[in-house]
Amino acid sequence: MARKKQSVKKTTSPGKKPSAFSFLRTRQTQTIFGIFLILFSLFLCIAFISFFFNWQEDQSTLSKLTDKTVRSHNLLGKIGANLSDFFIYKGFGIGAFIICFQIFLSGFYIIIKKNFSKIIISWNWGLLAMLWISISLGFLQKKHALLSGIIGFEVNEYLQTFIGKTGLAIVLAFFLIAYLVIRYKLTFDAFIEKIKQKRIEKEAKEIENNIDESKKVEDEKPLISKEINKEKSEFELSVENLQPTISKHSDVSTKKEEITLTVEEKLTPTLKTENSNIEEKEVEIDVAISREEEHSTENLSDKILKDFGEFDPTLELSNFKFPTFNLLKQYNETISIDPVELEANKDRIVETLKNYKIGIAEIKATVGPTITLYEIVPEAGIRISKIKNLEDDIALSLSALGIRIIAPIPGKGTIGIEVPNKKSTIVSMHSVISSKKFQESPMELPIALGKTISNETFVVDLAKMPHLLMAGATGQGKSVGLNAVLTSLLYKKHPAEVKFILVDPKKVELTLFNKIERHYLAKLPDVEDAIITDTTKVVHTLNSLCIEMDNRYDLLKAAMVRNIKEYNAKFKQRKLNPNDGHQFLPYIVLVIDEFADLIMTAGKEVETPIARLAQLARAIGIHLIVATQRPSVNVITGIIKANFPARIAFRVTSKIDSRTILDAGGADQLIGRGDLLYTAGNEINRIQCAFVDTPEVEKITDFIGSQKAYAEAYQLPEYVDDESGTSIDIDIADRDKLFKEAAEIIVTAQQGSASLLQRKLKLGYNRAGRLIDQLEAAGIVGGFEGSKARQVLIPDFIALEQLLENEKNQ
Numbered sequence: 001m002a003r004k005k006q007s008v009k010k011t012t013s014p015g016k017k018p019s020a021f022s023f024l025r026t027r028q029t030q031t032i033f034g035i036f037l038i039l040f041s042l043f044l045c046i047a048f049i050s051f052f053f054n055w056q057e058d059q060s061t062l063s064k065l066t067d068k069t070v071r072s073h074n075l076l077g078k079i080g081a082n083l084s085d086f087f088i089y090k091g092f093g094i095g096a097f098i099i100c101f102q103i104f105l106s107g108f109y110i111i112i113k114k115n116f117s118k119i120i121i122s123w124n125w126g127l128l129a130m131l132w133i134s135i136s137l138g139f140l141q142k143k144h145a146l147l148s149g150i151i152g153f154e155v156n157e158y159l160q161t162f163i164g165k166t167g168l169a170i171v172l173a174f175f176l177i178a179y180l181v182i183r184y185k186l187t188f189d190a191f192i193e194k195i196k197q198k199r200i201e202k203e204a205k206e207i208e209n210n211i212d213e214s215k216k217v218e219d220e221k222p223l224i225s226k227e228i229n230k231e232k233s234e235f236e237l238s239v240e241n242l243q244p245t246i247s248k249h250s251d252v253s254t255k256k257e258e259i260t261l262t263v264e265e266k267l268t269p270t271l272k273t274e275n276s277n278i279e280e281k282e283v284e285i286d287v288a289i290s291r292e293e294e295h296s297t298e299n300l301s302d303k304i305l306k307d308f309g310e311f312d313p314t315l316e317l318s319n320f321k322f323p324t325f326n327l328l329k330q331y332n333e334t335i336s337i338d339p340v341e342l343e344a345n346k347d348r349i350v351e352t353l354k355n356y357k358i359g360i361a362e363i364k365a366t367v368g369p370t371i372t373l374y375e376i377v378p379e380a381g382i383r384i385s386k387i388k389n390l391e392d393d394i395a396l397s398l399s400a401l402g403i404r405i406i407a408p409i410p411g412k413g414t415i416g417i418e419v420p421n422k423k424s425t426i427v428s429m430h431s432v433i434s435s436k437k438f439q440e441s442p443m444e445l446p447i448a449l450g451k452t453i454s455n456e457t458f459v460v461d462l463a464k465m466p467h468l469l470m471a472g473a474t475g476q477g478k479s480v481g482l483n484a485v486l487t488s489l490l491y492k493k494h495p496a497e498v499k500f501i502l503v504d505p506k507k508v509e510l511t512l513f514n515k516i517e518r519h520y521l522a523k524l525p526d527v528e529d530a531i532i533t534d535t536t537k538v539v540h541t542l543n544s545l546c547i548e549m550d551n552r553y554d555l556l557k558a559a560m561v562r563n564i565k566e567y568n569a570k571f572k573q574r575k576l577n578p579n580d581g582h583q584f585l586p587y588i589v590l591v592i593d594e595f596a597d598l599i600m601t602a603g604k605e606v607e608t609p610i611a612r613l614a615q616l617a618r619a620i621g622i623h624l625i626v627a628t629q630r631p632s633v634n635v636i637t638g639i640i641k642a643n644f645p646a647r648i649a650f651r652v653t654s655k656i657d658s659r660t661i662l663d664a665g666g667a668d669q670l671i672g673r674g675d676l677l678y679t680a681g682n683e684i685n686r687i688q689c690a691f692v693d694t695p696e697v698e699k700i701t702d703f704i705g706s707q708k709a710y711a712e713a714y715q716l717p718e719y720v721d722d723e724s725g726t727s728i729d730i731d732i733a734d735r736d737k738l739f740k741e742a743a744e745i746i747v748t749a750q751q752g753s754a755s756l757l758q759r760k761l762k763l764g765y766n767r768a769g770r771l772i773d774q775l776e777a778a779g780i781v782g783g784f785e786g787s788k789a790r791q792v793l794i795p796d797f798i799a800l801e802q803l804l805e806n807e808k809n810q
């Protein structure tokens, strides 16, 4: 069989939509805001200055802000007068000008895109300085309250009553010094260093002057000598002329050496080596004492984290409300223990075991919602293997449906006999969802499955399982179980954190979840229905999930993390750049309601991607829940079983089925109606599944569906299948090699179905489907008729031969 060729078109995973407030972060908005602040600061400044000249006249207008007849003397009108009165007179006096300055600075910083933390720091310092100025002015003079403002005046008065005038002076001086030391790094060392530098500069200047002077002298020398030389002979001249040149050089070099020495004493060691062969020019070196560089203690991601806080994936639907408990029905769940029933069961157990010569030392009963567990401690010397061998006989003797013998109970060394209660109690979804165990669970994907025999809520983590296989005969509570799983996740996980892919070949079981499509569902692009009912689409979705898995692994690799939990934590900490394709990854839960149907129609095409996903997807947050009512080995194949360690078995009809699901008997002994066995690979727990009815699910989906949703369902990567596509216009030359054989089979059987071709020709679903399309194009079978087989338009072999012959001749 030709190997399936797939061209896989990778698309980037869907990115998050920009939030409604993202325009606030654009440069245009920031520039406009910055300019606004600068102009506002100027407005305030003019109003403040004007206030100092007009404040007395404007006193009476202050309270008449809305009165049109009253005019203010302030250059910026009544608003200016009121603001100035508030900040200067009632506030900080002259110090209030710092507010103008700070607003101006903030606007400027925003325009030049300075770090937000710089603005905050500058405001902190500005406000402190303003307070200090206000109090100091209040301290220095009390006549003009306008200089210090009421705050400065009052604080000053208040402090003076406690620490006196001198005390306050010391405190103010201390704060001034502290401000200078911290803000401008004015330490004692820096002060000494400054003095030293000043001295060096001074000396360097002196040297410069000396050189200049010596230059001047030399410049003048030739003029004088020229005069004298006039009376000297040529010979004499040349000899004498040499002398000054030599003396000039020696003169300067001796001077320079002196200079070098003095400088050397003062300069730092690095300069010493440079100055050893110093030339005239080098004296001019401007010695700048380097200040200690400021080091940033935080990296970029820390800075972003500090400025914007942790990334919140739920921000887009921040008002999302989780479904309330009252949407779930409450039942009377008090377990009534009938002492007569208990006693009768005990007697029957003791009697039966006695028949097999098994003595009982002790017996204890634990009453659960649907069954009671009788724990037996056999008499000394009785081998447990004996009881285990007699399991079936004992069950038969007790002659009640649903009896299961656990010999021994793991970790206890006792023998357990589970007997159904005559009156069972419904375990409501309400009781398990509202339980503390579920509500306070720290699990990633908690599922409240139901209650154990000891009436404890049983919560498991889907993320740890990591995939779940659910099987059980029809009508035993599988669909309710699936709904319980989905409901649990809806009550615990925000739409941003988990997405479901629902496959429902039965077309009716999961339709209610359509209402939450844009909140919780994921689907292929350009697909209308989020809930998948068609086998071809299932194959596409599974392959698309494989692409999503590969994409996610690439992201994990780039982020250097091992699993989705670490990845999302890193993303929330803003350590991963969204511009590099990183995004918050929701968990994806794929639910297949009827697996048998898929395996029967698509075989390997479904099995292979499922096995691949099951093997690899746990680390990247893709989890599978596969349910089937036909737990036979050709449905739950070895490869599937090997990758689904967590399994749930509802009641099945045979021990073989039980073994297929659980690798152990017991599921055939269940009583149905949500009675289930759960195993995660080790021990088997008997659980009564929580009951959630269709109206309850409807209420929950209505509640969620009525809330604000994302613009569309979560998009899975696109998957392009080479083998798909309409074949109606297929050329005769492009026909499948097996076309003739297929036509003969169809005509012989008079049944136009792809599955017939699959079986007879041992083909995959896709190839068989394509053959059917080609047969349709050739006019051998009729059009698609839903679940019914297509009509065969050729009555017999001879007619078929004729048709094919005619085609050739055309």
Ligand SMILES: Nc1ncnc2c1ncn2[C@@H]1O[C@H](COP(=O)(O)OP(=O)(O)OP(=O)(O)O)[C@@H](O)[C@H]1O
Pocket: 426, 427, 472, 473, 474, 475, 476, 477, 478, 479, 480, 481, 629, 673, 674, 675, 688, 689, 690, 691, 692
């Ligand atoms: N946990 C439960 N508690 C009480 N009753 C239950 C529970 N689960 C199922 N039932 C009862 O069993 C009936 C059948 O359940 P459900 O529809 O889930 O079966 P199913 O296995 O999905 O059947 P099918 O495969 O035909 O869809 C329910 O209508 C309900 O009355």
